Amino acid sequence: MPTKLQQSQSDLQKSDERFRAIFDHAADGIGVLDNNSHYIQVNRKLCEILGYIEDELIGKPLSEIMHPDDHGENLNQSDQPISGLVDTFPLEKRYIRKNGSIIWVHVSTAVVHGPSGDPIYSISSITDLSERKRLEIFHSVANTLAKSKTITKAMPRIIRIICETLGWDCGAHWKVDEEKQQYYCTETWSLANTQIKKFMTYSSQCVFPVDHEGFIKRTWLSNRPVWISDITTESIFKRASQAVEAKLQSAFAFQILSADKTIGILEFFCRNTQKPDSALHETALSIGVQIGQFIQHKQIEDAQKRSEVQLSCIIQSAMQAIIMVDEEMNIVLFNPAAEKIFGYKSKDVIGTKINKLIPARLMGLRRNREEFPIEASISNLTLSGKKFYTVILSDLTLSLAAEENLHLATEVIKNVQEAIVIINASMKVISVNPAFTSITGFTEDEAIGKVPRIFNEDINSNDLYQAMWSSLRKTGHWYGEVWDQRKNGDSFCQGLSLDTIKNLYGEIAYYAAVFYDITDRKHTEERILNLNTELEQRVTERTRQLQASNKELEAFSYSVSHDLRAPLRAIDGFSQLLLKKYIDQLDEPGNNYLQRIRNASERMGGLIDDLLQLSKVSACKIKTKPVDLSQLVHSILTELQETETNRQVEFNIQDGVFIDADPRLFRIVLENLISNAWKFTGRKERTIICFGIKEQNGEQVVFVNDNGAGFNIKYSHKLFGAFQRLHSVTEFEGTGIGLATVLRIMNLHGGRIWADSTLGEGATFYFVVPPPGSSEDN
Amino acid sequence: MNTKTIDKVILLVEDNPDDQELALLAFKEANITSKIITCSDGEEALDYLFATGMYADRDARIMPEVMLLDLKLPKVDGFEVLKRVREDPRTKLLPVVVLTTSSEQKDLVESYQLGTNSYIRKPVDFSKFIEFAQQFGSYWLGLNESPIRRGVRREN
Numbered sequence: 001m002p003t004k005l006q007q008s009q010s011d012l013q014k015s016d017e018r019f020r021a022i023f024d025h026a027a028d029g030i031g032v033l034d035n036n037s038h039y040i041q042v043n044r045k046l047c048e049i050l051g052y053i054e055d056e057l058i059g060k061p062l063s064e065i066m067h068p069d070d071h072g073e074n075l076n077q078s079d080q081p082i083s084g085l086v087d088t089f090p091l092e093k094r095y096i097r098k099n100g101s102i103i104w105v106h107v108s109t110a111v112v113h114g115p116s117g118d119p120i121y122s123i124s125s126i127t128d129l130s131e132r133k134r135l136e137i138f139h140s141v142a143n144t145l146a147k148s149k150t151i152t153k154a155m156p157r158i159i160r161i162i163c164e165t166l167g168w169d170c171g172a173h174w175k176v177d178e179e180k181q182q183y184y185c186t187e188t189w190s191l192a193n194t195q196i197k198k199f200m201t202y203s204s205q206c207v208f209p210v211d212h213e214g215f216i217k218r219t220w221l222s223n224r225p226v227w228i229s230d231i232t233t234e235s236i237f238k239r240a241s242q243a244v245e246a247k248l249q250s251a252f253a254f255q256i257l258s259a260d261k262t263i264g265i266l267e268f269f270c271r272n273t274q275k276p277d278s279a280l281h282e283t284a285l286s287i288g289v290q291i292g293q294f295i296q297h298k299q300i301e302d303a304q305k306r307s308e309v310q311l312s313c314i315i316q317s318a319m320q321a322i323i324m325v326d327e328e329m330n331i332v333l334f335n336p337a338a339e340k341i342f343g344y345k346s347k348d349v350i351g352t353k354i355n356k357l358i359p360a361r362l363m364g365l366r367r368n369r370e371e372f373p374i375e376a377s378i379s380n381l382t383l384s385g386k387k388f389y390t391v392i393l394s395d396l397t398l399s400l401a402a403e404e405n406l407h408l409a410t411e412v413i414k415n416v417q418e419a420i421v422i423i424n425a426s427m428k429v430i431s432v433n434p435a436f437t438s439i440t441g442f443t444e445d446e447a448i449g450k451v452p453r454i455f456n457e458d459i460n461s462n463d464l465y466q467a468m469w470s471s472l473r474k475t476g477h478w479y480g481e482v483w484d485q486r487k488n489g490d491s492f493c494q495g496l497s498l499d500t501i502k503n504l505y506g507e508i509a510y511y512a513a514v515f516y517d518i519t520d521r522k523h524t525e526e527r528i529l530n531l532n533t534e535l536e537q538r539v540t541e542r543t544r545q546l547q548a549s550n551k552e553l554e555a556f557s558y559s560v561s562h563d564l565r566a567p568l569r570a571i572d573g574f575s576q577l578l579l580k581k582y583i584d585q586l587d588e589p590g591n592n593y594l595q596r597i598r599n600a601s602e603r604m605g606g607l608i609d610d611l612l613q614l615s616k617v618s619a620c621k622i623k624t625k626p627v628d629l630s631q632l633v634h635s636i637l638t639e640l641q642e643t644e645t646n647r648q649v650e651f652n653i654q655d656g657v658f659i660d661a662d663p664r665l666f667r668i669v670l671e672n673l674i675s676n677a678w679k680f681t682g683r684k685e686r687t688i689i690c691f692g693i694k695e696q697n698g699e700q701v702v703f704v705n706d707n708g709a710g711f712n713i714k715y716s717h718k719l720f721g722a723f724q725r726l727h728s729v730t731e732f733e734g735t736g737i738g739l740a741t742v743l744r745i746m747n748l749h750g751g752r753i754w755a756d757s758t759l760g761e762g763a764t765f766y767f768v769v770p771p772p773g774s775s776e777d778n
Numbered sequence: 779m780n781t782k783t784i785d786k787v788i789l790l791v792e793d794n795p796d797d798q799e800l801a802l803l804a805f806k807e808a809n810i811t812s813k814i815i816t817c818s819d820g821e822e823a824l825d826y827l828f829a830t831g832m833y834a835d836r837d838a839r840i841m842p843e844v845m846l847l848d849l850k851l852p853k854v855d856g857f858e859v860l861k862r863v864r865e866d867p868r869t870k871l872l873p874v875v876v877l878t879t880s881s882e883q884k885d886l887v888e889s890y891q892l893g894t895n896s897y898i899r900k901p902v903d904f905s906k907f908i909e910f911a912q913q914f915g916s917y918w919l920g921l922n923e924s925p926i927r928r929g930v931r932r933e934n
Contacts, residue, residue, distance in 0.1 A: 566794055568902050573803070
């Protein structure tokens with residue numbers, strides 16, 4: 001039997017062995033530290049976590065292992081009052097591994113006090129928090145991505161989470177612009193530090209070409225995270241000088257992977273010197289994959305949401321009725337178009353049988369019991385094991401009306417007399433009507449696919465072509481008369497109307513050419529045109545001839561007035577001298593002969609004067625104005641009375657007789673008429689001369705009446721002819737030219753003159769002058 | 779006899795010898811005793827007035843009292859004579875009486891436009907011509923004061 005002490009020693013030994021076993025095989029790193037916080041005992045796990053071998057750790061002060069920033073907390077805690085045997089301080093701290101990298105650990109320290117109450121040693125147990133930190137990051141990142149609407153909004157938060165969890169000062173997200181072939185910074189996050197923020201702002205404005213060596217490119221192409229312990233010594237880091245200004249030291253970057261493809265880079269910086277850490281590498285890789293997966297999910301989710309919205313939009317806005325029914329033919333979806341077509345509200349028909357709406361094949365039944373033709377397509381799908389049918393249907397009522405319209409349009413095109421040609425945008429004929437064939441002789445098959453002559457630039461004159469296009473562009477319309485050829489080679493003229501026709505999208509897609517045969521009309525027009533031209537030429541020629549003959553007449557009368565009178569003067573002059581100075585030497589017959597020579601020469605003088613007047617009247621242009629005929633008659637009669645003062649004359653002159661005429665010419669008219677009246681009443685004992693105006697057959701007729709010798713009415717047709725006399729010279733002297741002159745003047749005024757007489761009892765001359773304006777119409 | 783008319787010269791421009799003769803006879807019948815110079819065409823008339831050609835020896839300062847001018851003349855016609863007379867300062871004021879057979883309005887108007895002092899149509903009746911000669915003599919050689927004659931007197 002062992003002794004109590006032996007037993008106790010044995011127990012202690014056993015307990016120590018057990019402790020040793022626990023110590024050595026513990027899942028946590030455990031170290032025993034002396035009062036000065038130097039390791040005096042370490043287990044295997046602690047060595048593994050910190051990257052040291054046991055001998056290296058023994059005797060090492062904790063302060064060397066612990067991150068300098070975390071020292072204070074620890075030291076303070078060791079000073080706190082101690083109660084009981086063991087005090088524990090569970091804390092999260094950063095420890096520095098042998099290779100310089102940082103590791104987050106959960107530290108639990110137990111202080112062992114001696115019997116006097118003084119602390120003898122402490123046992124520090126540490127748990128590697130890398131895995132937990134990683135899970136924490138995953139959790140936060142997933143949470144952030146789920147809550148953020150877009151990746152852009154999520155990314156700065158993700159960067160912040162990583163920075164804060166892993167102890168970095170700032171970070172940025174980089175993507176590649178495939179089009180520009182360059183890397184660019186999309187989002188950043190940094191600590192609230194002006195210098196660091198400035199560096200981030202600078203980074204966010206940087207772009208790096210994909211073919212230039214650099215930190216981003218290296219990370220992008222590397223399968224491992226890239227680590228720069230000191231950015232000032234790393235040549236691939238292009239932003240070194242800016243980073244130094246921000247007092248940044250270390251950089252670290254890793255890929256965001258989605259389906260093994262790099263879709264982005266996350267880079268981080270901090271002011272401390274951070275050594276590469278394989279655990280962090282692993283963490284970074286899995287975070288990269290994780291974020292990539294989240295992004296991918298997010299994108300898929302977004303796309304699904306979008307397509308759901310799109311589908312809903314399509315269903316809501318479709319012109320066709322969309323109805324979904326389940327296996328029992330109960331309506332489960334009824335879109336607005338269906339509501340409109342059937343006249344039911346969606347809520348009224350959901351859950352009812354579809355045959356309420358579609359009782360017969362391809363006929364719809366509206367709420368108001370009106371049947372209507374439909375066109376339907378049905379598809380089925382299985383959702384959660386249940387079968388659904390989707391019916392998409394169109395109301396054909398309008399389509400049938402459209403069809404009827406189309407039929408009507410087609411019939412019109414077929415039956416009109418005008419040729420109708422439809423041309424497409426490539427200027428090729430796509431349709432012609434029967435009238436086209438009957439006008440041109442070309443069949444439909446011969447015409448289709450050809451370019452119409454009017455669109456052929458080579459055939460048409462440039463002016464016509466340009467005018468046509470200019471008008472089509474400006475107004476969409478052109479009309480012209482165009483000569484073309486029938487199939488048999490005959491030329492024909494078209495009255496061609498061209499219009500642009502737009503398609504459903506408002507683009508000019510067709511031209512409609514409508515024409516009819518105007519060849520006959522054209523020929524008639526040409527004939528009229530030729531006749532007009534010929535007529536104009538004839539008129540011009542006539543006018544020229546008339547002008548020439550007027551000139552000749554002028555020259556003739558000039559010559560007559562000068563030259564014809566000269567010999568007469570000589571005859572008269574010398575006869576008179578003979579009669580005056582040699583009367584003694586002439587017998588009675590000689591005297592008589594001389595007297596007759598003188599009379600003849602006098603008559604000839606009168607003849608010449610009258611002839612000249614007649615010729616002048618023919619040649620002159622009339623100038624019309626109101627003429628007081630009564631006053632003219634008075635003045636003429638007064639002159640006549642002065643030549644023969646011994647005659648008994650009675651005048652009967654109506655005052656205020658006015659006409660519109662040429663005053664000079666009407667003086668000649670009245671001189672002739674009045675002097676005739678004067679002359680032919682010469683043998684009456686008492687002369688009566690009347691002048692006035694009266695209405696006769698609706699016309700205002702001016703008349704001159706006398707009670708003279710008159711004339712035989714059967715010779716009245718000779719009255720107004722030149723050199724026509726109805727009396728012998730011995731009865732009444734005269735030249736027979738006066739009334740011819742009067743007639744000419746009447747003709748010039750568009751008027752008429754005629755006479756009435758009873759032989760021996762007097763004569764009446766009548767004349768009518770139309771008011772001005774009316775004569776031009778004749 | 780009208781003594782006033784004795785020294786005065788009448789220039790008659792007339793191409794027709796019959797008319798020349800009848801005019802002279804008519805003036806004689808009308809008791810006009812002034813010297814009558816007869817020129818048979820326009821050129822001769824101008825030669826007389828400006829003392830050139832066949833009249834080069836004439837005293838150009840002596841101007842006729844009045845010129846009787848026919849319009850239809852050989853060589854230089856009456857209008858041309860009238861124009862030249864009115865253009866020249868020496869004859870600018872010379873009284874001119876156009877004596878013509880023409881009854882054309884345009885001849886009358888043109889004569890006055892060119893500066894004639896009177897326009898007389900020759901009558902066919904010789905007795906009327908004598909009447910004209912009498913009236914002409916008493917007016918142009920009697921009543922009328924000629925600017926030409928006065929100018930000449932002043933120079934003497």
